[in-house]
Structure formats: C-alpha cells, structure tokens
Amino acid sequence: MALSDAPLLRALAGDRPARTPVWFMRQAGRSLPEYRDLRVGTRMLDACLTPDLAAEITLQPVRRHGVDAAVFFSDIVIPLRLAGVDVEIEPGRGPVFADPVRTASDVDRVTAIDPDDLDGTAIAEAVGIVTAELGDTPLIGFAGAPFTLAAYLVEGGPSKEHLRARAMMHSDPESWNRLAGWLARVSRRFLETQRDAGASVVQLFDSWAGSLSTADYRAFVAPHSHAALADISLPTIHFGVGTGPFLADMRLDGVADGVGVDWRQPLDEAAAILGPDVTVQGNIDPALLAAPWPVLEAHVRDVIDRGRAARAHILNLGHGVPPETDPDQLTRIVELAHSL
Numbered sequence: 001m002a003l004s005d006a007p008l009l010r011a012l013a014g015d016r017p018a019r020t021p022v023w024f025m026r027q028a029g030r031s032l033p034e035y036r037d038l039r040v041g042t043r044m045l046d047a048c049l050t051p052d053l054a055a056e057i058t059l060q061p062v063r064r065h066g067v068d069a070a071v072f073f074s075d076i077v078i079p080l081r082l083a084g085v086d087v088e089i090e091p092g093r094g095p096v097f098a099d100p101v102r103t104a105s106d107v108d109r110v111t112a113i114d115p116d117d118l119d120g121t122a123i124a125e126a127v128g129i130v131t132a133e134l135g136d137t138p139l140i141g142f143a144g145a146p147f148t149l150a151a152y153l154v155e156g157g158p159s160k161e162h163l164r165a166r167a168m169m170h171s172d173p174e175s176w177n178r179l180a181g182w183l184a185r186v187s188r189r190f191l192e193t194q195r196d197a198g199a200s201v202v203q204l205f206d207s208w209a210g211s212l213s214t215a216d217y218r219a220f221v222a223p224h225s226h227a228a229l230a231d232i233s234l235p236t237i238h239f240g241v242g243t244g245p246f247l248a249d250m251r252l253d254g255v256a257d258g259v260g261v262d263w264r265q266p267l268d269e270a271a272a273i274l275g276p277d278v279t280v281q282g283n284i285d286p287a288l289l290a291a292p293w294p295v296l297e298a299h300v301r302d303v304i305d306r307g308r309a310a311r312a313h314i315l316n317l318g319h320g321v322p323p324e325t326d327p328d329q330l331t332r333i334v335e336l337a338h339s340l
C-alpha cells in the first residue's frame, strides 16, 4: 500500500476507505507502561526535545495497538520553549509559565521574538526517525491553536475558565490580536517544521475553545486559527472541546478537511451541522474507557453507526486518553473498528 492510500488520508479526502481509520488523541503517553519506563528521570519537555526518545514514544502506540496513524510526541508549548519562553510542564497539572503575558508591554516583550528564528532541528530529526520507520502509516503533526496557547500564557498556567485571556480580548483588543497573531505564527512554524520533515496530516488543537461565546470565537479567535492552518499544503484536522455551539465555524471557511467532535454531540447531529464537505473525527466518550468491554463495545458501535451520516469518519476519542486507561481497551477498539 502507498502512503497516499492510507485509510486516514483517504477519509480526509472525503472517501470511505474499506476500513474505518482509527487513532487516539494522547495515544502516546501515560496509559502505556513502556512510555512510563522510558520517561523515568527525564522532564516532559526535555523528552520532547530528545529526538530518539520522542521518536520511540511516538512509535510505541502504533506497534502496540495497530492504529492507523502516529501522532507526534511533543507538546503544544514546545514552539514557545523553542522561542525562548520560560515554560515547564508540571506533572499532573500542565504548562506553567514563569512570566505570564498580561499587559500590553508583556505582549511587546514576547512578540519581539521572530517565529522564523525558532530552531526546529530536534523536531525535524525526531520526525525523520519516525517517518522512516512508519513507512505507509501516516504521521500526524500538530500544534496548539492560538486561543488554547493564550489560555495558558496569559494566565501563567492551567485555569478552568481562562478568564484573563477572555478579558484581554475585550479590555485591550489591540494587544489580544497582536498576541494571538504572534501565537498563530509560532504554531504555524511548528506545523511547517513537522510537514517539511515528513508529517502527512496536521491537527490544530483548540482544546479550551469551549469556554468562549460564539461571538467571541468568531471575532477574536477564528481568524487567528485560520491563519495558523490556511494553505499548509497537507490535509488538516481542527479539534476543540465544547465547541458544539459554533461547530460549523470550526470548518474555518473550508480550511479544515476534518473537524474533531467531542463526546457531547452525537456524530450524526454534528455531521448535519458540518455539511457534506468535511470529514468528522471522534467521538468515543473517554469516560467509557473505564467501563467493561461490552459496554464500551456497544458505545463504539453506536459511534461508528452515527459516523456514517458524514461524508467520511475517522474514529477517535472525544478528547485525550485518560492516564489511568487500560491500554488493552484501546487495542480492542482498533480491532473492532477494523473488523466492521
């Protein structure tokens, strides 16, 4: 099989390949004992920037589960680290920034860095190792959407409602647009590095977009996500959580070939909203990974049935794999999807 015939790429082009492609957000990570073994003694972001380690972690779930794609082991804050921003990932918490970006002069400080100066060597090297081993299995590159990155950067760390970033949009729209425009260029640069090194698909994660009103999403966020993804010359997937109220906007005016749907919205309903020109991705409820297999199996069959309403369907979770997941549950889902 040629890479271009891979079920994931066929589905993103709008075809219905013989088998439903399946991969899992956060498939490379803590649910795998072989991942936990490799990570001992190495901080998260250092692991991402060690090419042979990042490559090996990327490949682990492909070998174990037989998924239809690898997703590059990295993090949405890696391009910020490469830009010289002081960021760490605190285990069990998430990204933490030493100097939050809250005022117009903070925005001046970070946006003075030219995204074209980011050194992507370690990323390119890791992607090269991965794609050489993957052969005809596609590698998905990714980046954080400007709003989700800003939700961390303005707050200084994880938050529930991202109040400071959402306040900045209204109290100082000029600074907000400068910051979000810069973040779009940083993420774009990260996507291009992965593309140029051999990734076959890119996914933009706007995990926290669900905290926005539809009006704010349209006015302050969508144009920047559009800039991060437009004309990237690879198939694109755009994912968010809680984006039901503005799901059609997630198509980004035709820039997204696939739209990720969370577990709250049945795929047939989502497909009706998204229309005939987009592939749907999702949306197994991550909570059900902890249920007995017959319960999970019935849910996965229902997701696949509802996905038939779309032009094409990529089976995935509605959000990432929870760390405590039994990896055998993921393998069973892949076997089921490929048997139907």
Ligand SMILES: Cc1c2[nH]c(c1CCC(=O)O)Cc1[nH]c(c(CCC(=O)O)c1C)Cc1[nH]c(c(CCC(=O)O)c1C)Cc1[nH]c(c(C)c1CCC(=O)O)C2
Residues within 6 Å of the ligand: 024, 025, 026, 027, 028, 029, 030, 039, 044, 071, 072, 073, 074, 075, 076, 077, 089, 090, 091, 092, 093, 094, 095, 142, 148, 205, 207, 320
């Ligand atoms: C919001 C976000 C982040 N990072 C990411 C997002 C968007 C996706 C989503 O919504 O889940 C993206 C991401 N992060 C990671 C990947 C790798 C590829 C994959 O398997 O999907 C991807 C695509 C690895 C990771 N990124 C992180 C881990 C866990 C780190 C560890 O093993 O200690 C992994 C495997 C750390 C991280 N990084 C981030 C968080 C909230 C955390 C969790 C902190 C924790 O609970 O410990 C920021």
